[in-house]
Amino acid sequence: MTINFRDETFRDDFTFRNSPEAIKRFPFPFHEDSYMYSVNMEPHKSYRPGSVYERTFDVDEHYVSEMKDRAKVLAEDPLRCQSLPHMTLAGWDLLELIMVSKAEEYPDLFELHRDGNKWHWINKPLGIDQKFVFLDEATLPYGPMEYITRQTQGDFAVLDQRDDNLWMDAGMVTTQADWSLDFDIGMNFFEWHAPVPKAHEMGIFVRALKFLLNVRQGAPARRLNWTMTVNPLLDTSPENYHKWGVMKQDLTMENMGEKMHLRVELQTFFRLPRSNALVFPIRCYLIKLGELVTEPKWGRRLHRVLRDLPEELATYKGFISNRPKIVEWLSKYDDGKPTSPGIWPD
Amino acid sequence: MSAGTDKIAVTVTNVVPVNELVTRFRFARTDGGLMPTFSGGAHTVVEMKDGATMRLNPYSLMSDPADRTAYTISVRRDDQGRGGSLFMHRNVKPGLEMVISNPVNLFPLDLRAKKHLMIAGGIGITPFIAQIKQLAASNGNFELHYSVRTASLASYADELSTAHPTRVHIYHDDKKQVIDLENLLDGQPLGTHLYVCGPKGMIKWVRGTAEGLGWPREAVHDEEFLAPPSGKPFEVKLAVSNKVIQVGEHQSLLEAIEAAGVDAPYLCRGGACGQCETDVIGYDGKFLHNDHWLTEEQHASGKKIMPCVSRFEGKTLVLDR
Ligand code: HEM
Ligand code: FES
Numbered sequence: 178m179t180i181n182f183r184d185e186t187f188r189d190d191f192t193f194r195n196s197p198e199a200i201k202r203f204p205f206p207f208h209e210d211s212y213m214y215s216v217n218m219e220p221h222k223s224y225r226p227g228s229v230y231e232r233t234f235d236v237d238e239h240y241v242s243e244m245k246d247r248a249k250v251l252a253e254d255p256l257r258c259q260s261l262p263h264m265t266l267a268g269w270d271l272l273e274l275i276m277v278s279k280a281e282e283y284p285d286l287f288e289l290h291r292d293g294n295k296w297h298w299i300n301k302p303l304g305i306d307q308k309f310v311f312l313d314e315a316t317l318p319y320g321p322m323e324y325i326t327r328q329t330q331g332d333f334a335v336l337d338q339r340d341d342n343l344w345m346d347a348g349m350v351t352t353q354a355d356w357s358l359d360f361d362i363g364m365n366f367f368e369w370h371a372p373v374p375k376a377h378e379m380g381i382f383v384r385a386l387k388f389l390l391n392v393r394q395g396a397p398a399r400r401l402n403w404t405m406t407v408n409p410l411l412d413t414s415p416e417n418y419h420k421w422g423v424m425k426q427d428l429t430m431e432n433m434g435e436k437m438h439l440r441v442e443l444q445t446f447f448r449l450p451r452s453n454a455l456v457f458p459i460r461c462y463l464i465k466l467g468e469l470v471t472e473p474k475w476g477r478r479l480h481r482v483l484r485d486l487p488e489e490l491a492t493y494k495g496f497i498s499n500r501p502k503i504v505e506w507l508s509k510y511d512d513g514k515p516t517s518p519g520i521w522p523d
Numbered sequence: 524m525s526a527g528t529d530k531i532a533v534t535v536t537n538v539v540p541v542n543e544l545v546t547r548f549r550f551a552r553t554d555g556g557l558m559p560t561f562s563g564g565a566h567t568v569v570e571m572k573d574g575a576t577m578r579l580n581p582y583s584l585m586s587d588p589a590d591r592t593a594y595t596i597s598v599r600r601d602d603q604g605r606g607g608s609l610f611m612h613r614n615v616k617p618g619l620e621m622v623i624s625n626p627v628n629l630f631p632l633d634l635r636a637k638k639h640l641m642i643a644g645g646i647g648i649t650p651f652i653a654q655i656k657q658l659a660a661s662n663g664n665f666e667l668h669y670s671v672r673t674a675s676l677a678s679y680a681d682e683l684s685t686a687h688p689t690r691v692h693i694y695h696d697d698k699k700q701v702i703d704l705e706n707l708l709d710g711q712p713l714g715t716h717l718y719v720c721g722p723k724g725m726i727k728w729v730r731g732t733a734e735g736l737g738w739p740r741e742a743v744h745d746e747e748f749l750a751p752p753s754g755k756p757f758e759v760k761l762a763v764s765n766k767v768i769q770v771g772e773h774q775s776l777l778e779a780i781e782a783a784g785v786d787a788p789y790l791c792r793g794g795a796c797g798q799c800e801t802d803v804i805g806y807d808g809k810f811l812h813n814d815h816w817l818t819e820e821q822h823a824s825g826k827k828i829m830p831c832v833s834r835f836e837g838k839t840l841v842l843d844r
Contacts, residue, residue, distance in 0.1 A: 216791075216796045218796055266634060339631075339633055340740075383815075384795045384796075387815040453562040453565075
């Protein structure tokens, strides 16, 4: 398998786009014509070759450019990556998990050679060749979590598990849908979810936490979340709201297909072996509405979902003021025909 | 119950009597591969094919967590128990192929602790052995107080004392040696975490004393060993598909439904997501609800069951499936 890594930007001139193959494998999140929060977790098992669910950590055509964008965000704001002192071991666990799975699942892109604690990591797409001693921080240019997540798409929250709760005690967060690691660091599961509407009353978080506390080694889980983003911005952080918030006003019927994006997060959960911590990778996939409607089923369905989405959710997700325009634009792609069950294109 | 289990096929490579009551077992992967790394305090669930019955017992891992060549456990013979430990002592010999679960840790170290204070009673020593190996490798600060019946039943006391002479303290019941708990807890530096594993009475005593001295609840940890819920076989009628199925002792209701070729929805298989919620059409017997999804009222109503984790005991159960 070869991936043609695109040279593109997620800021300034916004040259990001999806190839036809990338559109086909986009993780469309709606399995029916309406949406409400639910405890939507399932085992993270490999299925549908070619889909984003095939590999433990999906690598796609945006990999190299996403990593360049992450490096820029970190250069401007080092607090996007933090790890409390007791989380270093979890960082090594994460480094091992990612290196081992990428080397196994993408042997032509990544290699890992291990001789006891003497490790040799080769990342061909990013041109990295690193020899280091596993569990010896002095032998890497960054801490273990920062080192490996500078080379892996998606944000990472690393949760310490204690007192029957999860604590956000480490993370790498540069591609987030409007939340801040620096604000949430040290918080527990209920504290960092406090801003979410409706889900608390629905009992979703109590159940979700019980499930997460029981995630076992070797049996990871996953779920999807989504929102809408104007321009292909990876970094929609509260820290930079002054830069991207205003862009929401630039939306017109003419530029809708190009500027408006459905943003889908593939969230996975893994128990880490040495630290007993839980890692929560949040992988962001963007698709332009113009790209999305090339699959007629998705165009029809997204129109119905956004049209009928409860007001609180559209407000929380930050597109309430643009909703009428988006729905009007999408209505051209909804002929009223029934849609088939499931998320895959017809 | 939890989000899924991956099992490991292993071969017993060593069986060593430690003393009159305790035997140590070593498991290596049958396919020659490496074991998953684990964290000190973790246990594995060992499946035992004891004639027609299948037993599943959890045992703490006591090998070095960093050693991936094999796992070791120590089993104390319990002549009154459900039979698992007797099976291990009598039937498990080198060369036997068995199935164990991936490690699960319900007794992890709190890695924020400045010092780890460990109190062990009897066979409760085993999780601490792995934790001590983990801590010793990273220069961690720990202190073990280990209470045993007699010197001859003091599993691993000599090895531990030799390896860590200043950190390990042994107390012999037959010599009337008792841990001076109040003084011990009183003299601990700020940021100490307390861990206890042993008989129920000991856990109660340590928790109670610590609470009385004002220790924060989050700084006191005990091993709550939940044996997997024992499940008697039961029969179910699936009304929609018009089938009568048997649910085996170590099979979930959901697995039995699937085994009968009936499509049933699920996501988490851990009683949390609600996907597998099934309507009960009729029953005569008692539900054993193990899920986190249904409310207490729903559990009491007899109208719903979560087949991924819950079971039934009684004459008839008819489901809308
Ligand atoms: C331990 C893993 C998890 C982490 C670190 C995490 C983190 C977050 C964060 C930081 C937010 C944004 C809150 C804000 O507005 O500041 C969020 C939103 C949310 N989370 Fe989680 N979460 C986790 C697991 C889950 C699970 C298992 C569920 C299951 C249902 C869930 C459901 C939600 C929902 C529904 C929202 C609102 C999202 C939206 O409407 O866009 N989370 N989460
Ligand atoms: S499958 Fe999730 S509750 Fe049963």
